[in-house]
Amino acid sequence: MAAKTLTIDGTLVSAREGESILEAAREAGITIPTLCHLDGLSEVGACRLCLVELTGSRRLQPACLTPVAEGMEVRTSTERLREHRRAIVELLFAERGHVCAVCVASGACELQDLAARLGVTHVRYDYLAPACTVDISHPRFGIDHHRCVLCTRCVRACDEVEGVHTWDVAGRGTAARVITDLHVPWGQATSCTSCGKCLHACPTGAIFQRGSSVAELKRDPGVIALVVAARKERW
Amino acid sequence: MDRTELHAIAERELASRAPVRIHCCMAAGCQATGAAELRSRLDTALAEAGLAGRAEVVPVGCLSLCGHGPLVSIVPDGPLYASVRPDDAPAIVAALQGAPCAVRQVDRNAPFFARQRPVVLRASGSFDPERIEEYIAVGGYQALATVLHDLSPAEVIEQITRSGLRGRGGAGYPTGLKWATVAKSAAPPGDGPRKFVVCNGDEGDPGAFMDRSILESNPHLVLEGMAIAAYAVGASQGYLYVRGEYPLAIQRLTKAISQARKYGLLGAQIFESGFDFRVEIRVGAGAFVCGEETALIASIEGRRGQPRPRPPYPAESGLWGCPTLINNVETFANVAPIIQHGPEWFAAIGTATSKGTKVFALTGNVRNTGLIEVPMGMTLREIVEELGGGTPDGSPVKAVQTGGPSGGCIPAARFDTPVDYESLAAAGSIMGSGGMVVMDATTNMVEIARYYMEFCRDESCGKCIPCRVGTVQMHRLLSGIASGHGSAADLAQLEQLSQLLRETSLCGLGQSAPNPVLSTLHYFRDEYEACLAASKDPG
Numbered sequence: 001m002a003a004k005t006l007t008i009d010g011t012l013v014s015a016r017e018g019e020s021i022l023e024a025a026r027e028a029g030i031t032i033p034t035l036c037h038l039d040g041l042s043e044v045g046a047c048r049l050c051l052v053e054l055t056g057s058r059r060l061q062p063a064c065l066t067p068v069a070e071g072m073e074v075r076t077s078t079e080r081l082r083e084h085r086r087a088i089v090e091l092l093f094a095e096r097g098h099v100c101a102v103c104v105a106s107g108a109c110e111l112q113d114l115a116a117r118l119g120v121t122h123v124r125y126d127y128l129a130p131a132c133t134v135d136i137s138h139p140r141f142g143i144d145h146h147r148c149v150l151c152t153r154c155v156r157a158c159d160e161v162e163g164v165h166t167w168d169v170a171g172r173g174t175a176a177r178v179i180t181d182l183h184v185p186w187g188q189a190t191s192c193t194s195c196g197k198c199l200h201a202c203p204t205g206a207i208f209q210r211g212s213s214v215a216e217l218k219r220d221p222g223v224i225a226l227v228v229a230a231r232k233e234r235w
Numbered sequence: 236m237d238r239t240e241l242h243a244i245a246e247r248e249l250a251s252r253a254p255v256r257i258h259c260c261m262a263a264g265c266q267a268t269g270a271a272e273l274r275s276r277l278d279t280a281l282a283e284a285g286l287a288g289r290a291e292v293v294p295v296g297c298l299s300l301c302g303h304g305p306l307v308s309i310v311p312d313g314p315l316y317a318s319v320r321p322d323d324a325p326a327i328v329a330a331l332q333g334a335p336c337a338v339r340q341v342d343r344n345a346p347f348f349a350r351q352r353p354v355v356l357r358a359s360g361s362f363d364p365e366r367i368e369e370y371i372a373v374g375g376y377q378a379l380a381t382v383l384h385d386l387s388p389a390e391v392i393e394q395i396t397r398s399g400l401r402g403r404g405g406a407g408y409p410t411g412l413k414w415a416t417v418a419k420s421a422a423p424p425g426d427g428p429r430k431f432v433v434c435n436g437d438e439g440d441p442g443a444f445m446d447r448s449i450l451e452s453n454p455h456l457v458l459e460g461m462a463i464a465a466y467a468v469g470a471s472q473g474y475l476y477v478r479g480e481y482p483l484a485i486q487r488l489t490k491a492i493s494q495a496r497k498y499g500l501l502g503a504q505i506f507e508s509g510f511d512f513r514v515e516i517r518v519g520a521g522a523f524v525c526g527e528e529t530a531l532i533a534s535i536e537g538r539r540g541q542p543r544p545r546p547p548y549p550a551e552s553g554l555w556g557c558p559t560l561i562n563n564v565e566t567f568a569n570v571a572p573i574i575q576h577g578p579e580w581f582a583a584i585g586t587a588t589s590k591g592t593k594v595f596a597l598t599g600n601v602r603n604t605g606l607i608e609v610p611m612g613m614t615l616r617e618i619v620e621e622l623g624g625g626t627p628d629g630s631p632v633k634a635v636q637t638g639g640p641s642g643g644c645i646p647a648a649r650f651d652t653p654v655d656y657e658s659l660a661a662a663g664s665i666m667g668s669g670g671m672v673v674m675d676a677t678t679n680m681v682e683i684a685r686y687y688m689e690f691c692r693d694e695s696c697g698k699c700i701p702c703r704v705g706t707v708q709m710h711r712l713l714s715g716i717a718s719g720h721g722s723a724a725d726l727a728q729l730e731q732l733s734q735l736l737r738e739t740s741l742c743g744l745g746q747s748a749p750n751p752v753l754s755t756l757h758y759f760r761d762e763y764e765a766c767l768a769a770s771k772d773p774g
Contacts, residue, residue, distance in 0.1 A: 045544040046698045048739045060738055065544050080738075087735050091704040124728065125708050150697060169539060169697070172522065174707050176697030 006072035021063040021074055022050055032076050033085055033114055036151040037064045038201055040225035041160055047151060049085050052076045086118050094125040095174060096132060097146030105205025108219060111149060137187030140194055141209055148206040150176055154198035157224055166192045200224060236499040236506055238380045241371060248372035255290035255331060258308040262297040262451045263483050265304035269321060273305050276324035284328050296452020298360040300341060302604025314340045346621040347603045352610045354592045355568040359452040364487055367494035370455040376500050378571035382463050383508040391467040392418060398578035399590030404435060404563030405667040407656040416550040417468040420558035428472035431559040432465045434567055436477040437519050437526040440639025441690060443670030445594040446564035448606050450484035454491035458514060460567030463574060465512045468560050473512060474535050478519040488516055523694035527742050528561045541696040542742035565594055585611030589655035599673035600626045616650035619673055626675045634674045638667025640687045641747035643754025663754040680759040681766055685713035687751035702745025705736045716766045723767060
């Protein structure tokens with residue numbers, strides 16, 4: 001496979017053909033913020049945090065879904081991009097009930113990490129503070145929708161890695177919710193194998209193991225990529 | 236079926252017609268005001284008058300002046316009656332025999348009719364859309380016969396390209412170029428159809444009913460356009476995606492497809508050529524976002540109707556990963572006329588960059604509400620004031636909204652803007668699919684912006700964060716400003732969010748959701764400032 005040479009933030013980078021800008025940047029030690037991306041899962045380009053500027057393109061492009069091209073010039077951290085990323089994270093904080101000070105996931109939360117890295121010191125938007133449900137009908141796991149950011153990593157982990165598709169999304173707009181089976185309580189979702197992959201895929205404290213706090217759990221999102229890689233080795 | 240048979244059907248149909256036809260509009264608008272009862276009363280009146288055989292009542296498609304329905308047209312050369320009540324039926328029939336008639340008549344030479352240039356709507360309202368024989372009698376399926384007998388796929392694409400036709404769904408992408416891309420895209424290996432043609436009939440803009448009317452009034456015209464497109468791009472399977480809110484259109488399309496199959500005009504070996512084309516209807520379930528092409532594809536595939544980032548474009552990778560041509564209803568409806576009359580004829584209509592005509596649904600504070608088809612390049616002033624007849628009470632028009640929730644409001648001062656893709660974009664709006672809402676001085680523009688943002692908020696699929704949450708925040712800000720609780724900081728935040736949604740949203744819905752806000756801020760900033768000045772808590 002041919003190698004491509006491109007420029008990311010002024011640095012010349014070589015990348016494999018078919019690789020995404022996100023992968024190429026990461027190999028070159030350049031971090032682009034992400035939320036809906038998780039190694040081992042398909043890309044959906046939904047969170048818009050990895051948007052980058054490309055010379056010659058009027059539109060911002062998601063780094064996770066844009067393949068590298070020869071001579072491509074990418075800017076990953078202009079003031080405009082940083083400002084948009086801060087705004088997107090603030091919109092998320094305002095959307096549901098993300099209060100780090102009282103959250104069990106504090107210290108083990110990608111949303112919190114993003115806010116810290118992007119310099120989000122306050123939220124400029126009104127908190128919508130919707131009343132969400134907490135589903136603890138499953139014997140081992142629970143989901144607190146107040147903390148869900150609709151990244152759909154649980155949906156994809158369950159569908160693509162576990163091969164079960166217990167999770168999906170119902171509803172539109174801010175009323176959208178991840179659901180189990182045909183919107184039944186998790187404990188009644190007969191397709192669920194209780195494998196826990198959704199738990200590892202969840203970037204916040206939305207999906208948790210009952211009886212322990214998320215901070216105690218030491219979740220490992222990398223486990224998804226590990227499973228996927230191991231299967232590739234075997235097959 | 237061959238061309239000789241087609242002509243024979245047309246001749247038989249024309250010979251069987253009564254000398255006088257009473258055309259009773261049976262499109263959704265007129266049905267809503269009682270056209271069905273009127274039709275049966277006309278039938279009764281005709282029988283009672285002993286005119287059976289000399290005159291007949293024909294249920295037809297849209298007669299254009301939708302706001303004054305039910306409409307009845309006497310053919311040939313008879314009057315056009317408006318706002319007809321069922322009780323008027325005997326009087327209309329009596330008038331056929333020369334009796335004076337007090338039923339309201341509309342002048343067919345009025346600018347509303349005279350200034351139209353019907354291409355897509357040419358046959359609309361002149362035949363029964365539920366009978367394929369009537370469509371054949373007005374020249375239907377001749378373009379398809381021509382294409383299959385005389386033209387290669389490349390020649391068809393060349394004709395469409397030369398006509399200058401651009402997508403009528405709103406964005407104005409060159410149709411010929413899109414067809415060529417699909418034709419050239421390699422289909423992935425596998426069994427069954429490997430290329431698709433999709434008709435986007437998920438019309439959803441508030442105030443827009445062009446596609447509904449075309450589907451109800453002339454379903455075969457759209458099917459014929461799809462079949463020609465399928466031949467050109469090498470597809471053998473088509474899907475007609477129609478929103479579930481259009482039951483009459485769905486019913487007529489279903490009927491049209493089965494009639495066309497019966498005559499061998501759809502299905503296998505059409506016109507005894509080697510070309511196969513099957514069409515299925517897919518009914519939308521009420522999500523506006525399914526009008527976005529990648530969401531529409533997901534919906535046809537049976538998945539949650541939400542968009543995905545492009546590229547890859549559907550022309551390369553659409554339905555089930557296969558090259559897919561997606562055009563809007565009106566685009567397909569333009570195809571057969573272009574083939575029949577030639578690309579030069581079509582290109583002679585309109586402006587340098589926007590060829591042909593555009594159908595608009597003229598609504599709002601305007602005297603003549605209805606469906607109009609005008610040549611591209613006609614000014615907004617001509618449309619609103621001459622065809623539309625201005626506001627009902629004669630007060631000045633304040634603005635006109637085009638393009639629905641993705642469009643903008645153009646003030647009266649800019650009414651010399653010609654309707655073509657570039658000029659409307661330069662005026663801060665878009666051509667859109669054809670909704671045109673006229674507003675008078677009583678309209679509060681902040682309220683208009685709030686209304687459209689509410690629409691986008693409700694229709695956001697929730698996939699990407701800027702659109703999902705941004706529209707909620709923008710709606711809150713607009714509600715606050717409109718209700719007298721806004722501050723200058725709110726206005727600044729509104730502009731910041733507008734920029735964010737434009738630049739970072741995943742699909743066109745989110746990217747264009749700020750347009751009604753930005754255009755009203757641009758032209759009517761004083762109204763926002765008046766709200767702030769009167770604010771009870773100015774921050």
